Amino acid sequence: MSDVPEFFLRFWPQLLQGAGITLLLTVQGLAAGLVLGLLSALARVYGNKFWRGLAVGYVELFRGTPLLVQLFLIYYGLPGLGITLSREWSAFLALGLNSGAYQAEYLRGSILAIGEGQMMAGRAIGMSKWRAIWEIVLPQALRLAIPAWANEPVSLLKSTAIVFLIAVPELMAVGKTIAARTYNPIGAYVTVALVYLAVVYLLDAFLKWAEARVKIPGFEAEGRKA
Amino acid sequence: MDSPILQVKNLTKIYGQNVIFQDISLDVNRGETIVIIGPSGTGKSTLLRCINLLTPANSGQIFLNGQEITTPEANEDRVRQQIGMVFQNFLLFNHLTALDNVMVGLTKVKKMPKARAREKALYELNRVGLSDRADHYPGQLSGGQQQRVGIARALAMDPSVMLFDEPTSALDPELIGEVLGVMETLAREHMTMLVVTHEMGFAREVANRIVFMEKGSIVEQGKPDDLFYRPQHERTREFLWKITELYGNKEEKHE
Structure with a gap:
């Protein structure tokens, strides 16, 4: 334990680089997951039987x-199957697909919470269904989703640690290297844990x-009721 | 006289086993204010939703400016731009300011340039007496103010007909007057209006015609004085007597 400050001084370039890759994996996975999650949530709420089924299958x-x-x-x-992906692509794909399934559930819940009235009001001034979804339902649903959805970036950031198993040089992999070089696993992993804590705090x-x-002033209470 | 701006012909709406209304026919003339009254669950609100194609009717036809809007070929988004709708629970867009609520149909549906849309939206807000609330979000407005923004939002599209679905039913009594006041002004400016309401004072003072609906049919319609003082049907007399006793005193206050 007492080695931890020394580890920071000695390995800070590697730790910084590892944290950078961890953060990059998180942001990429989150972005891909947001697109997938949004599409799945929309498919489940507004899609026909085929799209609903596809979205349910993916999420489950x-x-x-x-x-x-x-x-x-x-x-x-x-x-x-003849598809070979690099480590980085594999990590990106796995994290994105996984996160998308969780994000789909957060977003679906908040879309349903907006209620049909908002959609009806949009249609009543001549908006098409998809325009009303884009202009009226989503801006409210996304805001409503934030408090619950905000768990996902933190959860995903910690999940990225497992990609060290396919040798992506992220923070956890840096920890393993430090542990091997110093024969001090406790000090190494405590150091890494502190870096994770700091990154989570910033996030x-x-x-x-x-x-x-x-x-939006007054929206939270109103939106949840509507 | 002009041909009716809105014609409903033999319209029927059925939900599962329930006949909501049957064989309703109604002509609405340009500039006319028609108030539809009747007991709850009589299909008045559903009738408005069918007219604006938010709910499909099972049979019958609706004509707007002589064009049938109930054919499958009719573009329902375009039809709804010509029919303004004001909802019982306001249904303002909660994430938009009062101004943006009124503007969004102009910029996103009518594709009007922003500057012009803004000018038009401010004009409509001014019409309902709310230009000083343009930057407020719905959550920062009273119910009466929200409903007036709702009216401005519908007016901004320059509709041929305005439908009001119990516009004051969700309001505290002291806020009803400001909304009815705006509607009265519109009626005097010869906006064509179809109003479902229990406000008998408004019906008597403002309507050109009152339609009494019960159990999914039109029982009787006519000039307010004829309906109030010389009803042809016993049911009309009973209903008006009951509702005037219930709401009458309250109305005297905000007139």
């Missing part, structure tokens, strides 16, 4: 199996700032 599959299994299937399994602060920025 990726929420119902471990991320590690998904990662290994993509990295070690897909080459058997949380950013999310709170973003939530406050898009907040």
Whole structure:
């Protein structure tokens, strides 16, 4: 434990680089997951039977199996089908697909919470269904989703640690290297844990700032009731 | 006289086993204010929703400016731009300011340039007496103010007909007057209006015609004085007597 300050001094370039890759994996996975999650949520609420079924299948599959299994299937399994992806692509795909399934549920819940009245009011001034979804339902649903959805970036950031198993040089992999080089696993992993804590703290602060920025006076209470 | 601006012909709406209304026919003339009254669950609100195609009717036809809007070929988004709708629970867009609520139809549906849309929206807000609330969000407005923004939002599209679905039923008594006042002004400016309401004072003072609906049919219609003082049907007399006793005193206050 007492080695921790020394580890920071000695390994800060590697730790910084690892944290950078961890953050990059998180942001990429989150972005891909947001697109997938949004599409799935819209498909489930507004789609026909086919799209609803597809979305349900996707969400159940990726929420119902471990991320590690998904990662290994993509990295070690897909080459058997003639699809070989790099480590980075495999990590990105697994994290994005997995996160999308969770985000779909957060977003679906908030879309349903907006209520049909808002859609009806949009249609009543001549908006098409998809325009009303885009202009009226989503801007409200996304705001409503933020408090619950804000768990996802933090959760995903910590999940990225498992991609060290396919040798992506993120923070956890840096920790393993330090542990091997110093024969001090406790010191190494405590150091890494502190870096994770710091990154999570910064991420949380950013999310709170973003939530406050898009907040609309009186909307929270009203929106939930409607 | 002009041909009716809105014609409803033999319209029927059925939900599952329930006949909501049957064989309703109604002609609305340009500039006319028609008030539809009747007991709850008589299909008045559903009738308005069918007219604006928010709910499909099972049979019958609706004509707007002589054009049938109930054919499958009719573009329902375009039809709804010509029919303004004001809802019982306001249904303002909660994420938009009062101004943007009125503007959004102009910029996103009518594709009007922003500057012009803004000018038009401010004009409509001024019409309902709310230009000083343009930057307020719905959550910062009283119910009466929200409903007036709702009216401005519908007016901004320059509709041929305005439909009001119990516009004051969700309001505290002291806020009803401001909304009825705006509607009265519109009626005097010869906006064509179809109003479902229990406000008998408004019906008597402002309507050109009152339609009494019960159990999914039109029982009787006519000039307010004829309906109030010389009803042809016993049911009309009973209903008006009951509702005037219930709401009458309250109305005297805000007139």
